[in-house]
Amino acid sequence: MESSQQYLISNDYTEVYQRLPLGLQLAYGIGHVLNDVCASMWFTYLLVFFHLVLQFSNWEAGFMLLVGQVADALATPFVGFQSDQSGTSFFYSYGKRKIWHLLGTICVLGAFPFIFSPCVYCINAQRWVQIVYYCIFIIIFQFGWAAVQISHLSLIPELTPNEHDRTRLTAIRYCFTVISSILVYIVTWLILHLDSGDDSKLGPADGPKFQHIVWIGLGFGLFCSILFHLCVREEDGFGGSDIRGGQPRHNVKEILKNIKVYKVALIYMSTRLFVNLSQVFIPLYLHETLDMTASSLALIPLTMFIGSFLMSVGIEKLNRLFGRKMAYTIGVSMGVAACIWVQYGQGTFYISYGIYVVAVLIGECNFMQINF
Template sequence: MKSAPSNDFHQEKSHVKLKIKICYSVGHVLNDFCSSLWFTYLLVYFQYVLNMGSTQAGTLLLIGQIIDGLTTPLVGLGIGKGKGKALCCGRPYKGWHIIGTICTILGFPALFLPCFGCEKYGQWGILLWYGTFVALAQIGWAIVQISHMALIPILAKTDNQRIEISSYKNAAGFVASIVVYSIAWLVFDLHTDASSVGEGNSKEFYLISFLCHGLGIVCSIIFWFGVTEEKQRDEVILTSLDAVPAQANQSLVSWFRKRAFYTNLIVFTCGRLFGNLAQVYLPMYLQVTLSLPPMTLATVPMTLYISGFFTSMLVKWIRNSLDPVILLWSAITIGFVSSAGIWFGEGYIYDTYLIYFVAVLFGASGSIMFIISLASTANFIGDDVKSSGFVYGVYSLSDKILNGVVVFVIQYIHPERDSPFCGEFYRWVLPIVCSVSLAIALSTQFGPIFTKRKGYKIEETISISTKL
């Protein structure tokens, strides 16, 4: 007697509609816009347009990183336990997404506006003003991220469908970042003749922010009306990588007793630190050390991002040919070369052409390190999928806080603007800190990071590697 076809077979045959995949993919575009603006332009705007002190600017970025790191698992826990089912007529994920979008729109654009009336209250007034909007924006960012990711198992019922819909999301994120840098390129090229960014460029940054957020709102509306979410009853599927699960196959405390937990954590956080520092301080290096025109604040970060994206595709293509440890060593070597380029690079040829090659190396190294660290972590977790949210949540929290602390320390030791060391500060600090992070990651290779487990899949890691 023939057995009935399995449910998985029917689910595999029923593809997710193209309309749903496209509408879902644009639901995170506003967050992608904000992420590019946050890491690439916020410090430049605070320090050289608003004339904010370097320590103040670093404090605000640290506040944002901490709030983001703490809010993400808390929001994931609330959504995972089914909180907010009354939102949007029993469609909690869309309801949470709308709330997060409102918070983001109220908070993030205000960061690129002047502080009204802050002169009366000095530095504390400035910190309170911008700190409030930083907190609101980061809370909204976390809510949108978690609610958007949590829709994946509702829209896609099989692993292949989930990987496919995640790839659409990541493609939209890639396009979003390119749009940000393209808008910045056009705005700086058409609206400023200055040789460097200064107080007179406030309207350019506001215009970039306004255009990006306007497009982000349109994309969110397309997502709200284009994606159908079934009404939720008592059970809610917990899916976010950053959410903390209610139960796990093993005690959550037991993860902290495993050496591989810490070695993977080191590689993950060092890889993220390397990539984020390049994104944050390359614009400062271009602006202060090399004194390049404002247009390069768009073209060089765009080159870095494009390099990282296509490198991730290359890693997927060669994943079966090279051992992941070799890939990681390659990434670290490329990272050392890019840091050396920052340290020694000078002259017309470097400023005009070779700086883009350095950006390509930074993007490639950071992308490979992040993908391999995620893949090794997934391999380490193995079949204990219920604990994956907890492990990734701890890693994500550590990454965000470490990045915030390192940026704050760099800003704290930043010399005064009239100091003779100010111009060369970023030539020293960027390669030194990046090289230290690479050296720490390299040191873990003398211990058992990569557990030997069958089923090591890098293609699933790439689908989540762009925006953790």
Template sequence: MVNIMDNLSSVEEQVDEPLGRVPILSYGSGHMLNDITSSCWFTYLLVFLTDVGLSPSDAAVVMLSGQLADGFTTVFVGELIDRFGHFKLWHAGGSILVAISFSSVFGSCLPCKLTGTVSSTLETVGYSTFAAIFNVGWAVTQVAHMSMVNCMTSNPTSRVALVSCRNAFTMVANLSLYGIALLIFSLLQSVSVIVQYRWIAYVSIALGCCFVAVFLIGTKEPGLNQRCQNKSLSRISWTHWFKKILYYQVALVYMFTRLVTNVSQALLAFYVINDLEMHQFSKALVPAIIYVCSLIVSVILQETRWSSWRLKNYFSAGAMLWILSGIGIVLLPSGLHNFMYALSVTIGVANALMTVTSISMEGVLVGEDLNGCAFVYGSLSFVDKVSCGLALYILESYQGNTQTRTNQELAFGYSVTRLGLGLVPAACSLLSAIIAYTMDLPDTRRRPLVEPLLA
């Protein structure tokens, strides 16, 4: 009995030790395929679908079908991972599904080829099917990857470092996508735009798969030691989380944060071209500035000694920056469009502060309840996907209706794009900041990393 207790104590000390640079960087690379395909999904899918002949409303249906499939999958996958473990196996399976189906999303309409007929209904069904399959794989990979954080280490600073590194790779993925797009548009000018988008998707998948291989090789399966440590504990029921007020608070903060980032990404290109009348290259330059600033801030955040107080205040600071940015977006006249580059810096900093801390709040919510952590990440992702899908569907439907957009401009003096990009993220930021300040987060122990990542 003494030997068993000594072994358990040794395991606890091992998982409580701060992580070094290599395991953190290896873990961060594991979401690269998801991130680069997600960036391509939100940036180019609607444009691609309208180019192949779908109406804006049908294209919005395709995106909504994918988001709903993603949301519902996260709940079931979280339950299965909590029950059976094997994080890396789930991650690898989801990545394979993503790689295969995403190429089909940007491919031709398979049902149309099989039946030899072409109709808008059949095309919508065909693209929606592959969009749903892609998002199922995406959800499996995401939940498996996020659930690993609490099982890799119990050190609070290392947990935030893992999340921050993951967010940094998200920025790298977004910048990589725009670099790939610029290269493809430059080298393949003689081919159709549809073919160009397909090559962007294919190259993105190849790059993302390389990073998945790095993750699978360089990251140890975390379930063994932690599950040995907790094998005497029964699996936590999902009703356990629904009895916690903190669960609902974290869920709302995470949902609003994802609405801020996804809505702003979807409307940004329309805003800089149609409302500010900037040059075409600004569609790549403005988001690039945002992602570079987010990357820098994410790396800096990895060096921070975290506490519950700092999590709440850093998040609120990011929310306040987005509120100021939203006001600037609504009021900025086209004649002063160069100020958008300054706003891009503010948005990038705000995105990083809100994203890193909101995901870290999930880790604080889970705490030491590792036998139910996958359900938490899965259920919160469900709320995120459904809300984002519905919000983008409504906004894209308005954007697709030219007459409605014109009437809105005459009535309010502002376009739907300007109001959506400025007010929706600002309102979500304000609500999330209020909720964050009402949280009673358990205080965390602040221990530094073994090696500072900036050293």
């Protein structure tokens, strides 16, 4: 009887459901562009800006990055729980997901510019005062970033009960992530290369350049967020059901008892650790160890992302040919090979050509692991 009911539900979806218009799918996809722009700046250039431009020590810059990641870890489950709540107040009348997206967007726009700017009215203050100053804006930004991310993802089941459309929305979302990241790196390369020349190194005088990059990225992200809020209407009817796409929901206890959850969590945590560390420390490695120019701090990350994009073209065929586990293993092997080359790479050839091969390997490895 139970399987028959699921079959009928699946049939009902097939009969009454209309595919989402392409315009709505694209409007949904651009709703995370602001977050993607800020994430590229945060992971790639935060340590560079704090250490090389603002002249914070290693531990001070690392501490502020840590504060941001801890704030994100605390804000994510809080926003996830709160965005599932519903009510009759004005706060929820806009949509229980979109209102959190709007709140997060305001926090991101209000806080992120201050992170990549000199300390306002405290530029000559003691270091601990400046650290507290930046930590306040970092916490606000991370709360806003988590609010946008969680609310945007949780909108997918609210917009459609169809699994194929949900997959398509996720793919479009990632497509705009690629576009946003490439935009950040191209803008950074243009500003650092054209303003600084070929042989310049990054230093305190480059602070205004990072502010220009941030404002260009935020302007693009704000434009996309406005289009998202104007074009995407939150529906209340698919996400609240106990059955999604003909499959019953699992309660929390059942999920926590499933050993596969912990296996996947461990693999994903390790994957994220490699991806984030490579993105965070590659710019410092280029500047401090290889003594490369300022423009390379944009060109090499751009090469990494191009490697990810190239792998996205063939990952589906690779999965069909070898299977997901073997494809993941190949990606890990590429990452290990890149790390070994980084450890022992030196000389003119490595700095001029080899580092670009390493960047492509890391980019392809990151994509294969994330999309396992």
